[in-house]
Amino acid sequence: MDLCLELLRADHGTAAAAEVARRLVVPPHRSGGQAQYVSTPMPQAPGASLAPLLDWAREHLDQPLTLRLLARQAGTTTRTLTRRFTAELGAPPLQWLTAERVRRVRQLLEETTLSMEEIARRCGLGTAANLRVHFARETSTTPSAYRTTFGTGQENRSGAS
Known part of the structure; x- marks a missing residue:
């Protein structure tokens, strides 16, 4: 499984490998003792009037x-x-809004090296401290741990070039 995720990352990028790993409920890179990361989007009704x-x-x-x-x-x-x-x-609405903001935080943690303050600003969470509170509540992990597992630095940890 680890090799498959590494090949997927090499061919299609970190974000694709991270999404597949979440769907499989496995970390994209094993470092031991990690929580499971499951993407849980809100249900969407087809053709919703909203x-x-x-x-x-x-x-x-x-x-x-x-x-x-x-x-x-x-x-x-x-x-x-x-x-x-x-x-x-x-x-x-506000629960949905918070979930969307955390989803955007996840995306930025995976795809960028922006600071926590900048991510918090771009996602409407105000401060890095506020980001950490909402992120931990939604994902049961810290933004730093999430970035270490799913972030753009992934290729450096795996030893692949």
């Missing part, structure tokens, strides 16, 4: 997005938006 709002929110994750702002963007009240989110996505 799709334009979700796309808009993903494009503006770096900005302060409040329930009121999301409702205004959707052209509805906060109460109606909360009901629609729960019905269509199985979670309230």
Whole structure:
């Protein structure tokens, strides 16, 4: 399995190998004693009426997005938006927003060497401390440990060129 993931990383990049490893529930590089990393996206209803709002929110994750702002963007009240989110996505808006921000953090940890402060800013989490709190809550690991396991430095640890 390790060799397959290494070949996948060499041919298609670290992000592809990391995604396959998550789907297989194995680390892309074994260093011992690691937690399992499973990508758990929110359920998405096909043709969901919230799709334009979700796309808009993903494009503006770096900005302060409040329930009121999301409702205004959707052209509805906060109460109606909360009901629609729960019905269509199985979670309230701010829970979905936090999960999307953490998903973006994962992507940046895997694909860049940006500082935690810069990642926090780009993902709308404010500070590195806030990023660490939300990341640990969602993934049960630290951003640094996640980057060590899935990040762009992966090829340096494996000994491959």
